[in-house]
Amino acid sequence: MSNDGVPKTYPALPHLPAHVGIIMDGNGRWARQRGLPRLAGHRAGVENLRRVLNAAVKFGVPIITLYAFSTENWRRPKEEVDGLLDLLREALDKEVDKLHHNGVQLRHIGDLTPLSDDLKASIRHAVELTKHNDRLIANIAFNYGGRDEIVRAVRSIITEGLPAEAITDEVVAAHLDTAGLPDPDLIIRTSGEMRLSNFLLWQAAYAEFYVTPILWPDFGEEAFYEALRSFAGRKRRFGALDEA
Numbered sequence: 001m002s003n004d005g006v007p008k009t010y011p012a013l014p015h016l017p018a019h020v021g022i023i024m025d026g027n028g029r030w031a032r033q034r035g036l037p038r039l040a041g042h043r044a045g046v047e048n049l050r051r052v053l054n055a056a057v058k059f060g061v062p063i064i065t066l067y068a069f070s071t072e073n074w075r076r077p078k079e080e081v082d083g084l085l086d087l088l089r090e091a092l093d094k095e096v097d098k099l100h101h102n103g104v105q106l107r108h109i110g111d112l113t114p115l116s117d118d119l120k121a122s123i124r125h126a127v128e129l130t131k132h133n134d135r136l137i138a139n140i141a142f143n144y145g146g147r148d149e150i151v152r153a154v155r156s157i158i159t160e161g162l163p164a165e166a167i168t169d170e171v172v173a174a175h176l177d178t179a180g181l182p183d184p185d186l187i188i189r190t191s192g193e194m195r196l197s198n199f200l201l202w203q204a205a206y207a208e209f210y211v212t213p214i215l216w217p218d219f220g221e222e223a224f225y226e227a228l229r230s231f232a233g234r235k236r237r238f239g240a241l242d243e244a
Contacts, residue, residue, distance in 0.1 A: 013232040017185035019063040026191030026215030044217035071145030103135025109177035110144030146201030
């Protein structure tokens with residue numbers, strides 16, 4: 001949106017990623033810079049989700065995966081963890097009907113096991129309500145870790161009794177939380193940190209990376225477009241050489 005309230009237009013890009021993963025980092029620093037408690041930063045980060053989902057639709061990105069809460073985040077102070085769980089519950093209650101109306105299909109990736117029964121029910125309701133929408137697929141990675149996902153996939157393969165010689169890249173991929181979706185073409189990380197932080201370890205094998213110093217609550221439409229523009233200018237080889 002421009003300063004005069006008119007929706008901003010952007011030059012068309014030659015190609016777009018089919019799947020974008022975002023490591024939403026910097027909520028705590030955003031709050032600290034403003035003299036606010038960390039939970040205020042997390043709330044601002046949740047409110048920013050709407051802007052970014054709208055931008056994904058506007059720019060024509062069909063799949064987005066948002067890293068909301070990692071398997072390691074349980075190590076944070078109980079007050080902060082409880083606040084994050086409450087924010088997820090609140091966001092689902094307030095936003096799911098709007099997202100459904102706007103054609104967004106919500107999916108959860110990660111392990112629901114440690115969550116409370118009411119929060120599990122809210123997540124499952126959102127997934128079921130929106131499962132036929134096709135304007136945008138939004139994967140919410142909550143209690144998600146790339147290593148944990150791979151371990152769960154291996155356990156599932158073993159439980160099915162597949163012989164060792166039958167296990168291929170495709171078999172493993174079919175047992176991951178993102179089964180049926182293309183791997184991410186682009187991974188965006190806000191706040192300037194240069195690490196994956198256990199996010200989509202298998203799927204990101206050949207993803208392009210884009211790191212911005214912008215903190216997540218401030219990462220809006222223009223910043224998203226800049227990430228897409230950077231991606232559009234890259235040449236992807238997937239381990240091969242350029243053709244003569």
